[in-house]
Amino acid sequence: MKSNFVINVAGLAVVDILIRVLRSVLLHQLPSEGSQSAEFLDTKFGAAIMKNFPKFLNSKNKESYIFPKSLSGIFPTKEAPKVNPRNYYFLLYVGNKHWVGICFDVGCGTVTILDSGLALHKEKALEKIITHVIQMLPYLARYARLKIETDPVIQCYDVARPKSVAQFKNEADSGLISLPFMANHALYGPEACKNIGDDVLVEESKSATILAYEFKEKL
Template structure:
């Protein structure tokens, strides 16, 4: 995929939702510039940092080799496992069922404004954010409303 789509060649961050332990979703941000895997978790009570590190370690170990396939320069990091961060400022969702849509909204917020922008994805605005997301997806695939 990276070799076929040249727009990815200059990307600094890669985002994807990650289904943790068949329970709930988190957002994974692989940040090439800081050499860090950032986990944006809207329900930190379900997994300790140790447990989450164990879940994310394969990504942190594998991603450097994936980046190398795109012929990116590593500098002094060649083959080193990426670091791990799990910011505590992410608003928490009590309902595990909200984690999937929260992970998608956290991708959007983090891509636009970093961890500080993720603070706006709170339980009280989740419904309106979901409506906005659905309209955006509809307009992107079908056309303007």
């Protein structure tokens, strides 16, 4: 599965199909609103943030910045009956074959990094790499009219990088292992990410491609 993590099936990267599988399974187990409510976004979201960050950074008035539909379109419109979830999960590529899982909690204004390779980047170095995420998300959340419980003045989100997350030596496995990280974090909290071992990775690797092809017609 290492070489197949980003192959396409019917125009979708396998990882995005797996995220949709994850979403279809977990959303039935999570509440539709409240502190544990969640949404799982595909890799296009992280890519769109990176693509639009230079323009956002150069804008004189960031509070009035008009976000493209590739970013704002993930949220229900104010007319939609759907309740906005509080937590948003997505994968982010941080270079050198390494992926991390991201959870941003709209309610308390935090970004949690689920990183299977803590030794690869020091805290400040990784925050610099994902500065586009940290800086843009508060503005995007307000632009999408999500409920914010923190101070109304737009600031960068606080960043948490739990040290209890299970660690894996092979960077090529980071994208795949980030999926159960996000699932466990959503269901049980950060402490549940420390009990994910090599056996889980092996099972994920065995089933990932099969799941992707089985679900591609449904998703």
